[in-house]
Amino acid sequence: MSLAAAARPALAADPALRPVISFHGVGKTYPNGTEALHDINLSIFQQDFVFLVGASGAGKSSLVRLLIREEVSTSGRIFVDGQELSRMARRRLPRLRRKFGIVFQDYKLLPRSTVAQNVAFALQVTKPGQRHLREKVEESLWIVGLEDKVHKFPDELSGGEQQRVAIARALVHRPPIFVADEPTGNLDPDTSWGIVQLLLQINHRGTTVVMATHNREVVDLVRRRVVAIEGGRIVRDEAQGQYLREGDATLVSGGNR
Amino acid sequence: MITLLATLRFTLVSAVQNFWRNLAVSLAATCTMGAILLFIGGILLGTHMLNQMLTAEQAKASNIKIYLEDGVSLGSIANLQSELRADPRVSAVHFENKDDAAKEASSQVENFSESLKVLGSNPLPASLNLDLHRLADLPAIDTMARRNAIVQRGNLATDYNPAIIDKLQTLITWAWRFAVGFLIVFGTLSVVIIMISIRTAVLVRRREVEIMKLVGATDWFVRGPFILEGVIGGVIAAAISGTVIAAAYKPAVDHLRSTLFFFPLSYDGSYLAVVALLLFAAGIGLGAFGSYLGVRRFLTV
Numbered sequence: 378m379s380l381a382a383a384a385r386p387a388l389a390a391d392p393a394l395r396p397v398i399s400f401h402g403v404g405k406t407y408p409n410g411t412e413a414l415h416d417i418n419l420s421i422f423q424q425d426f427v428f429l430v431g432a433s434g435a436g437k438s439s440l441v442r443l444l445i446r447e448e449v450s451t452s453g454r455i456f457v458d459g460q461e462l463s464r465m466a467r468r469r470l471p472r473l474r475r476k477f478g479i480v481f482q483d484y485k486l487l488p489r490s491t492v493a494q495n496v497a498f499a500l501q502v503t504k505p506g507q508r509h510l511r512e513k514v515e516e517s518l519w520i521v522g523l524e525d526k527v528h529k530f531p532d533e534l535s536g537g538e539q540q541r542v543a544i545a546r547a548l549v550h551r552p553p554i555f556v557a558d559e560p561t562g563n564l565d566p567d568t569s570w571g572i573v574q575l576l577l578q579i580n581h582r583g584t585t586v587v588m589a590t591h592n593r594e595v596v597d598l599v600r601r602r603v604v605a606i607e608g609g610r611i612v613r614d615e616a617q618g619q620y621l622r623e624g625d626a627t628l629v630s631g632g633n634r
Numbered sequence: 635m636i637t638l639l640a641t642l643r644f645t646l647v648s649a650v651q652n653f654w655r656n657l658a659v660s661l662a663a664t665c666t667m668g669a670i671l672l673f674i675g676g677i678l679l680g681t682h683m684l685n686q687m688l689t690a691e692q693a694k695a696s697n698i699k700i701y702l703e704d705g706v707s708l709g710s711i712a713n714l715q716s717e718l719r720a721d722p723r724v725s726a727v728h729f730e731n732k733d734d735a736a737k738e739a740s741s742q743v744e745n746f747s748e749s750l751k752v753l754g755s756n757p758l759p760a761s762l763n764l765d766l767h768r769l770a771d772l773p774a775i776d777t778m779a780r781r782n783a784i785v786q787r788g789n790l791a792t793d794y795n796p797a798i799i800d801k802l803q804t805l806i807t808w809a810w811r812f813a814v815g816f817l818i819v820f821g822t823l824s825v826v827i828i829m830i831s832i833r834t835a836v837l838v839r840r841r842e843v844e845i846m847k848l849v850g851a852t853d854w855f856v857r858g859p860f861i862l863e864g865v866i867g868g869v870i871a872a873a874i875s876g877t878v879i880a881a882a883y884k885p886a887v888d889h890l891r892s893t894l895f896f897f898p899l900s901y902d903g904s905y906l907a908v909v910a911l912l913l914f915a916a917g918i919g920l921g922a923f924g925s926y927l928g929v930r931r932f933l934t935v
Contacts, residue, residue, distance in 0.1 A: 445848070447848075467853075468852075468853075470850075471850045471851060471852045471855075472850070473850075474847070474848060474849065474850035475849075475850035477850075479848050479849075485841065485844065485845055485848070487841070487842060487845065489655055498845070498846075498849070499849040501640075501644055502644075502846050502849055502850070502851035502855055502856075503849055503850045503851060504637075505637050505640035505641040505643075505644055505855075507640075546849070547849075550849075550850075
């Protein structure tokens with residue numbers, strides 16, 4: 378069991394506060410023989426904010442892909458909201474994916490659609506006939522601070538603004554879990570900090586946030602739970618602000634949320 | 635109900651929007667499909683004309699003369715005639731007496747009348763002339779006729795010539811095999827070419843499919859607009875190829891009639907309508923099936 382999970386046995390015993398995400402002995406080996414993950418054990422609770430850190434190729438993205446069932450684990454079991462992913466039928470995947478808001482490093486926006494259309498797209502394809510579509514889109518864009526860019530196209534926006542559109546799209550259907558895979562990977566430090574602030578704000582509203590990053594500065598500044606992955610294994614799982622700098626014997630203590 | 639209507643609306647709007655936004659790729663796929671449908675339509679009309687020619691040739695060849703012994707009673711001839719009329723393989727029976735035979739021979743052979751005068755009597759036999767429904771029934775009718783007592787013996791029994799009929803039948807069989815083989819080969823080739831062009835059209839929009847899957851769209855929701863877009867392309871392709879075929883059919887028949895005047899070719903409007911319907915069905919089917927296969931590989935996200 379991870380350190381973070383062990384730190385709150387009383388919560389884990391309460392069925393209402395079971396982990397929303399849990400990995401039990403999970404491994405992933407790709408068809409070409411590359412072992413991306415090995416014996417991953419991890420529990421993430423409701424309203425947690427978890428950083429997945431590690432160098433490029435450490436296995437962060439593989440873990441994210443397993444979490445959203447873009448890939449299937451080769452061993453172990455993964456649970457999301459009580460449902461086991463490896464046994465889940467393909468036809469049930471859409472329902473699982475609707476529990477997530479997902480953003481990527483490359484934004485994945487539709488280049489020929491406006492900001493509003495990009496955000497509305499997520500609702501149109503998951504909940505056709507949704508009432509108050511415009512209001513929901515406007516609210517999402519207001520949260521990310523782009524309410525004045527509704528008619529712009531992605532190529533008219535900066536990298537940071539494009540990532541905000543991707544966040545608004547991920548938020549618009551109010552998912553309980555928010556997954557961000559290197560959301561600041563293409564952004565300068567100031568813009569990155571703005572994006573992280575936004576994710577903290579989303580977490581503050583009650584959403585569980587899992588963010589994969591190799592941006593050490595951001596992780597140091599925010600001081601939330603950090604799961605460090607190296608060579609496909611979890612090498613460290615530090616709860617809430619206790620993050621050991623690599624190559625540094627000093628434990629950096631942080632305050633609780 | 636609202637959800638269903640909204641889904642249909644989204645599917646329709648997305649399909650039209652995608653077709654328009656990716657006009658170059660969509661038109662390339664549509665033109666490929668149109669060219670192939672045009673080709674298939676041409677083959678269908680070509681085989682129909684071939685069928686008209688072969689049917690006429692079969693009708694011409696599907697008859698047999700049964701030569702009767704001289705001096706047999708009219709009663710026994712009438713009995714054989716009735717027996718043959720009752721046979722389902724026979725479409726018509728006509729009695730030709732010796733004088734009719736002589737008249738016909740005179741019209742076909744020069745100086746025949748003079749030859750008859752020299753002989754002093756008419757050596758030609760009376761006959762029962764039969765028209766059959768099928769060329770393939772000729773051997774059986776010939777065998778049956780030879781067993782009858784009032785029919786002449788040996789080589790003089792009938793005018794059935796197995797060598798010629800067999801050749802004609804072999805020609806017809808091979809002509810049909812060739813036409814069907816041609817349709818199968820080009821039909822298969824068409825599906826493959828159409829699938830590749832539609833797959834290219836889908837490939838351009840793989841990001842959109844990826845996003846739809848990641849936000850939780852169902853497989854059918856993703857497929858819907860692509861399949862409808864394929865159907866739109868198929869209908870446009872069928873309309874273009876159908877129009878070209880309809881416009882070219884009559885001039886083609888007229889031209890062939892003047893060139894191959896010995897074959898009874900005719901313009902068949904009802905068959906043209908069937909071909910048009912088939913083209914629309916093929917366009918819709920190929921467009922939908924090609925899109926279904928084209929989008930399938932991107933749904934594994």
